[in-house]
Amino acid sequence: MEIINKIDASGIQTLDLRSYKPDENDVIKFDIVPFLIEDFLLQEKAFRSAMSAIDWTQFTGKDVVILCSNDAIVPLWAYVLISSLLAPHAAIVVYAATGNYINLLWTERIRRIEFSAFINQKVVLKANSSIPEEILVLATSQLTKYVQTLMWGEAGSPLMIYKRK
Template structure:
């Protein structure tokens, strides 16, 4: 007697959004504070000189978070300059206030998923309380453009979210 796995036979694909969650080892934080005079003053000439000394190749293929870890008032052009220097090297570049890096990077990684691979498919978003609401909402809003059926939970007993008519 052959045992048939009904979940495999159903054609349901499970998408675990935790696989896209960044951890402290797979992104670089570019803190602008170390380029400020006495940690609070940005002097344009000095700042541009310091930026010219950086080997931007070290950021090739990396996810980079630009931030200022203190209360210094940074002119917006400084962030734009850093971003322009990173643009040809980094995989993802985001700005974040300290402590919000993970969520912003996670959202950017979700945006980079090739959701067209799920055209006409039955997909279940794997349930996990460690997945923040903003990640679930973003993935759902992208997936429903492609999937036949979208569910949440486990492949063996999913909750129906969306079904294309």
């Protein structure tokens, strides 16, 4: 008698959003403070000179967070300049005023999923309480554009969330 795996036979694909979560060690933090005079004053000429001296290729393919680690008042154009210099090299560039940059990067990674690979598929979002609501909502809003069926939980006993009519 042959044993049949009903989960495999069902054609359900499991999407584990945790696999898109950035690892703290893979994130490069670009702190603007070392480029400020006495850590608080941005002088345009010196700042532009410092930015032009950086080898931006070191950020190729990396997730980069631009931040200011103190209370300095930095003109917005400085962040725009840094972002424009990073953009041709880095995989993802975000700004984080707080320590929650991991979720910002995670969100960007979810946005970059090729959801069209799930056209007319049965997909279960793997349940895990460590996945933030904003990640779940974003993935769900994208998946429902493509999937036939969206479920939550485990492939063996999923909870029906959405079914295309």
